[in-house]
Amino acid sequence: MGADLHDIRYVRIGCDDLDTSVRFATDILGLELMERDGNRAYLRGDDRDHNICYTQGRESGQVTGWEVASLDALDEAAKAFEASGVTVRAGTSEERELRRVRGLIVVSDPTGNIIELVARPDACGRRYFPTRDAGILNFSHVGLHTRNPSADEAFWVRNLGGKVSDWIGDAALIRINDVHHNVALFPSTRAGIQHVNFQVESIDDIMRSFYHLQKNNVRIVFGPGRHPTSGARFLYFQGPDDIVYEYSTGVRLITAEDEKTYVPRQFPKAESSFCMWGSVPDIPEFRVPQPNGSAVARAA
């Protein structure tokens, strides 16, 4: 039995320049700055205490954090990893402190993506109050680079308790709760975070941000569009440190009732599998090879 992940909790992203990343997150993305010192900054787009921790220095790496229900569940997860030959490291007290959690274990997927499992993260008694109203409802999913889609998918399914909701080519969209996907694994040549998704309230927020981002010279890299897989309408844009951010609205839920009959669907690696409206991605991992061998260039 694999770990029982309840939800995504945080991402940690090493930054070239903390000020630049914080300014982007607050003024463009619409997150609330919760805490900051010279080495790290904590931001959120929902009622959790933080969703993103930016750390000074790209070399501090990229990590995703996932919540389990209790310290006991975390112990169970550690035992299950060991039983199946997965190297698991217990977090240090300093690491737990910096992540604002009581329990922490760390594993890697076959690609080398660092995956942290946490228990009893700090709750926050104040509601989310951003400086820019982007209509964010909550932090929802991450895209990860994968060098070995079948091995990483198997790791998520067997060791982390994930279920594949759909595939686009070899990319698996995987859920750990009733959201269509909490993680998606995109074939690539490296490890790391490929994109970070926040759900927004409506298509109006997507379109308002589309104009706001253009006005602020932020590069739109995909959309506005609609995913046939989750049904969500989306907008992707380029942030600092090579991170792409996605707003989306209307992500499909696969409930316990739906699950009785749900069968994951295989979508071909085609433009129409990423966007049913015809938007063309300027994101390497989403690009579809053309019959003549050249990649599609986004119309200026």
Ligand SMILES: O=C(O)c1cccc(O)c1O
């Ligand atoms: O929402 C989706 O279905 C989706 C599909 C492809 C790529 C993504 O980032 C997605 O969020």
Ligand SMILES: [Fe+2]
């Ligand atoms: Fe996404």
